[in-house]
Amino acid sequence: MSDPATNPPPAEGEERTSDASSTDETVAVVQAQEDEPNFTPITKDFGFLPIPKHLRHDPKHPAYFGLLLNATFGFAGTFVLANLYYCQPLLIQFSHTFNVSYDTVSRIPTLVQVGYAVGLLLISTLGDLVRRRPLIIMLVFICASLSIGLSFTTNFAVFQALCFLIGVFTVVPQILLPLAADLAPPERRATALSIVLSGLLLGILLARVLAGVIAQFVSWRVVYYLAFSVQYVVCVWLYLVLPDYPAKNKGATYFGLLWGMAKFAVTEPQLVQAVLISIPSAACYTNFWVTLTFLLGGPPYNYSTLVIGLFGLVGMVGVGLAPPLGRLIDSLVPWFASVIACVAYILTHVIMVGADGINVAAVVIVCIGIDVFRQMVQVSLTTAVFSLDPAARSRMNAIILISLFIGQIMGTAVGSEVYTQHGWRPAAALNLAWSGLMLFVVLARGPHVSRYTWVGWEGGLEVRKSKVTAQKRRDEEAGASDIQQRGDEKHALEAKQSVREEKDLQDATTVGMQEVKISETSEGEKQGEDQPPMVEVATLSAE
Missing domain, CATH: 1.20.5 (Single alpha-helices involved in coiled-coils or other helix-helix interfaces)
Structure with a gap:
């Protein structure tokens, strides 16, 4: 099938046709409504806001998921996820403005991340219960409004509370990700996910660099002026382009979904495997970027803070490589993409162990390798997990994100301790050990095993997804x-x-x-x- 990002949508009144491979489990909800003889599309969001006619759900003419909509998902994720990282370069300015110690102000990033974890658990799961168009628009609007409070408040306690709340509601990207999987054709799902994930990576990089540069020349409050302005624009843009999609799991309850998420975490071998890979993957990533500041700031490099900050821009390479990596993963059985990425991850950390503290070229190579191959691991794992149960994608995605959060905490705590106590090479060796654990977990469960097989190999070694x-x-x-x-x-x-x-x-x-x-x-x-x-x-x- 041709690429949905480049082909025009079907003409008005013309039904879209596809080959058998496009008849996927993702159409289950739409098909169920198509079978209903008296299906009536929803015409208003929140009971009063009209949905543009061309965006209303029509089972006979499903939404066209092209490049524009895919890029919209990515950029929306960029500017919403940035809420989690604006504060990191601004801590010194916060301490001066609110007249608090560095130790006190250092709690702000922790509050934001804890709020984000709460949102992943309690809000992102709603994506499996309610219509996602109004949910996404509402969350973006709330985040923008909270950013107004951050930009104007003069009370540090209020500022901390707002930081926690903005973390809770900054889960829009984790609702967009399963929605992209639902809307994209199966043969282009990994490409769609990689574009959205690259938007999230861009948000992390953009937030840190932009906040640091703005605060260097003007007040840190300008960062949040820009944040709420951009998010209101995103909110309006999503209203104009985001298609409506029916709610899944009709008749389910919120607490039933939470209980189901807990059961998925212990009964789905593919999901458990993804969790056990995601934890060391995130630990490696966080360990590297946290200790990189110490490495580049000390001998033999002795770089300034500005130069160290610019190393974050190297991660833009990972953003640029997202589409070709997505197409590669689309052509392979996801397991093989995970193996390739894990092996490359190991080789990257071998370079890190051997030369990170000797030559800056090695540091640049490791920066690129960690960004690219971690993203490849994440896309391949997410693609495989999303194929398990279309009605539970938001909950499964939340489980993976919580595991990444655990990995980040582990990488920050353990990695920093190892670096400060033993130096850069043992810290790099720790990353190498974690990446080896990732490969071991991947190999423990073969590419074509049945859904409920925990360990073992069966079904051959066919690499190409089209053949399978x-x-x-x-x-x-x-x-x-x-x-x-x-x-x-x-x-x-x-x-x-x-x-x-x-x-x-x-x-x-x-x-x-x-x-x-x-x-x-x-x-x-x-x-x-x-x-x-x-x-x-x-x-x-x-x-």
Whole structure:
């Protein structure tokens, strides 16, 4: 199938057609509503805000997920996720403005991240319960409004509370990610996810660099002026382009979804494998970027804070490589993409162990490698997990994000301790060990095992997704053919039995009629013997 990002949408009134590989589990909700004879599209958000007619859900003409909408998801994620990272370069300015110590002001990033974890658990799961268009628009509006409070407040306690709340509501990217998986064609799902994830990476880099540069020349409050202005623009843009999509899990309850998420975390081998890979992956990433400041600020480099900050721009390479990496993952079975990424991750950390404190070129290579291959791991894992249960994508994504959060805490705490106590090389060796653990977990469960197999290999080693999809299609067609053949044989036997029974009935009827005739003939003969012949009677009368 051609790329949905480049092909034009179908004409008005024309139904979209696709090959069998595009008939995926993601259409289950839409198909269920299409089967409803009296389906009526929702025309208003929040009960009063009209939905543009071309964005209303229509089962017969599903939303077209092209490059513009995919990029919109990515940029929305960029400017919303940036809320979590604006504060990091501004801590010194915060301490001066609010007249608090560095130790006190250092709690702000922690408050934001804790709020984000709470939002992942309690809010992002709503993506499996309610319509996501109004949910996303509402969350962006709340984040923008909270940014107004951050830009104007003069009370440090209020500032801390607002930081926590903005972390709670900054879960829009984690609702957009499963929605992109629902809207994108299956053969382009990894590409769509990689574009959204690259937007999140861009948000992290942009927030740190932009906040640092602005605060260097003007007040830190200008950062939040810009933040709420951009987010209000994003809110309006999403209202104009974000298609409506039906709610999933009708009849479910919020607490039922939370309980279901807890069950998924211990009953889905693919999801558990993704969690066990995501934790050391995030730990490696955070350990590297936290200790990089110490490495570049000390001998032999002795770089200034500005130069160290510019190293974050190297991560832009990962953003640029997102689309080709997504297409590569789309062409492979996700397991093989994970293996490739884990091996490359290990090689990156080998370079880190060998030369990170010797030559700055090694540092640049490691910066690029960690960004690119971590993103590749994340996209491949997310693609595989999202194929398990379309109705639970938001909850499964929340579980993966919580595992990343755990990994970040582990990388920050353990990595910083190892670096300060033992130096850059042991800290790099720790990353190498974690990346080796990632590969071990991937290899423990083969690429084609059944859904509920925890450890082992089965089903061969076919690498190309198209071959696997084609084989599954052939197996399904063969199964359907066998069922039809068995059904035809059954019908033939039933018809033959019916003919036999009809023939037996006819034979029985014929025999019965013959017996009746014989009986009538016998009675007639008997009556003839009892009566004298008419000729003899006539003769006697004459005499």
